[in-house]
Amino acid sequence: MVSRGTTQQSSAPYNRRIVLDVIRRQGSISRKEIVDLVSLSPQTVANITNDLETIGLIVAKRRTGAKSRGQPPIAFELNPNAGNSIGISLEPGRASAALVNLVGEILGRREVDVDTHDPRRALAAMVGLINDLLRRPAISERIWGVGVALPGPLIETDISFVGPTALEGWKDLSVLDELRDGTRLQVFYSVDSVAGALGETLFGVAKSLDNFFYMHFGVGLGGTLVVNRTAYRGANGNATEIGHIPVVPAGKTCYCGNAGCLERYLSLHSLAEALQIVDAPDRDMQIVAQLERNENPALHAWCRQAADRLRDAVCIIENMLDPRAIVIGGSAPKLLVERLVALAQPLHHSVRGGVAVPTERILLSERQEDSSILGAAVLPIYDLLSPRFEVLQQDRRVEADLADLMGQRAITRAGRL
Numbered sequence: 368m369v370s371r372g373t374t375q376q377s378s379a380p381y382n383r384r385i386v387l388d389v390i391r392r393q394g395s396i397s398r399k400e401i402v403d404l405v406s407l408s409p410q411t412v413a414n415i416t417n418d419l420e421t422i423g424l425i426v427a428k429r430r431t432g433a434k435s436r437g438q439p440p441i442a443f444e445l446n447p448n449a450g451n452s453i454g455i456s457l458e459p460g461r462a463s464a465a466l467v468n469l470v471g472e473i474l475g476r477r478e479v480d481v482d483t484h485d486p487r488r489a490l491a492a493m494v495g496l497i498n499d500l501l502r503r504p505a506i507s508e509r510i511w512g513v514g515v516a517l518p519g520p521l522i523e524t525d526i527s528f529v530g531p532t533a534l535e536g537w538k539d540l541s542v543l544d545e546l547r548d549g550t551r552l553q554v555f556y557s558v559d560s561v562a563g564a565l566g567e568t569l570f571g572v573a574k575s576l577d578n579f580f581y582m583h584f585g586v587g588l589g590g591t592l593v594v595n596r597t598a599y600r601g602a603n604g605n606a607t608e609i610g611h612i613p614v615v616p617a618g619k620t621c622y623c624g625n626a627g628c629l630e631r632y633l634s635l636h637s638l639a640e641a642l643q644i645v646d647a648p649d650r651d652m653q654i655v656a657q658l659e660r661n662e663n664p665a666l667h668a669w670c671r672q673a674a675d676r677l678r679d680a681v682c683i684i685e686n687m688l689d690p691r692a693i694v695i696g697g698s699a700p701k702l703l704v705e706r707l708v709a710l711a712q713p714l715h716h717s718v719r720g721g722v723a724v725p726t727e728r729i730l731l732s733e734r735q736e737d738s739s740i741l742g743a744a745v746l747p748i749y750d751l752l753s754p755r756f757e758v759l760q761q762d763r764r765v766e767a768d769l770a771d772l773m774g775q776r777a778i779t780r781a782g783r784l
């Protein structure tokens with residue numbers, strides 16, 4: 368995709384983002400190549416790359432190898448050390464966190480079991496994880512902020528904060544404001560599936576996809592539709608909660624009050640129920656051990672049923688939304704997701720059948736277990752690295768000089784992405 372700059376006077380931040388985005392997507396690119404891709408004048412691109420280099424977001428490197436006359440050209444790359452971001456994935460019973468640099472590399476990872484029924488304990492766990500990660504030597508002085516990914520729906524509805532796959536017992540997200548006050552860092556949050564989808568957009572298998580559906584397979588099951596690299600929100604910010612779509616008539620009772628919901632068949636919680644290890648403290652390790660041994664008939668039966676539901680879900684999503692691909696991420700072990708995807712073959716006929724390359728109808732996150740945390744870490748830097756006009760209108764953070772240059776404003780409370 369060619370990103371187009373604009374010559375309007377007020378568009379300077381937008382053009383800087385366009386150029387930064389092209390550099391990120393290409394990995395390494397010369398000034399002339401940028402000019403060819405963004406439809407801005409060579410002088411404008413030169414000014415922008417100078418600005419970006421001055422504030423440390425990009426670095427210039429002399430390309431080696433090209434034996435032409437004169438000096439080999441200078442190529443620009445994103446500066447990995449331009450800053451770090453902290454991602455926290457909050458799931459029922461556990462908080463996981465990672466320190467991530469500007470190119471999506473995980474520099475440190477921690478996790479802790481916590482009774483998430485009590486928001487105050489979750490808050491204490493998050494503060495502990497952040498302090499622990501920030502103690503690392505030689506981390507960048509610039510911390511872009513903390514991103515927190517939580518199971519949805521987060522906007523208050525009949526089915527928010529209910530059931531063992533959500534943050535049961537929570538009333539609101541005020542602890543995130545306290546997290547901001549307690550750490551003096553900017554805090555951003557989103558539903559885990561939105562975070563995962565944005566993470567895949569910036570650093571993962573969806574890097575080259577402008578539209579796709581992200582399926583978040585964790586303790587519960589969620590989903591996010593990405594259109595033009597933006598997560599579709601719906602009327603009230605709770606769009607595409609696919610876990611609560613009823614798929615089995617008179618099926619298993621669901622905590623949302625309905626029966627036969629997809630999540631009751633396709634989630635880690637559902638698998639733990641089948642294996643009768645819902646309350647086991649080492650539940651995830653037991654699941655992996657059982658998958659590796661592959662002997663338990665209950666596991667086999669669950670996988671077959673879950674694969675049937677996955678096949679149906681893929682058909683529903685494809686026929687409804689015609690996404691370029693369905694990307695599966697989340698905290699579920701890769702071994703499990705791979706098995707279910709294999710068992711779901713052949714997929715149903717749908718509007719993607721005969722159009723999409725069969726192996727590309729479903730793509731697996733390369734980060735699988737880490738995709739939630741990486742997605743969370745992306746929240747504080749997504750609007751910096753993504754050249755979308757509408758993002759520029761939002762009220763956000765960061766040090767004043769950089770914020771000005773990139774068209775941003777500081778915020779005073781946790782920002783929802």
Ligand SMILES: [Zn+2]
Nearest residue numbers: 611621623628
């Ligand atoms: Zn339900």
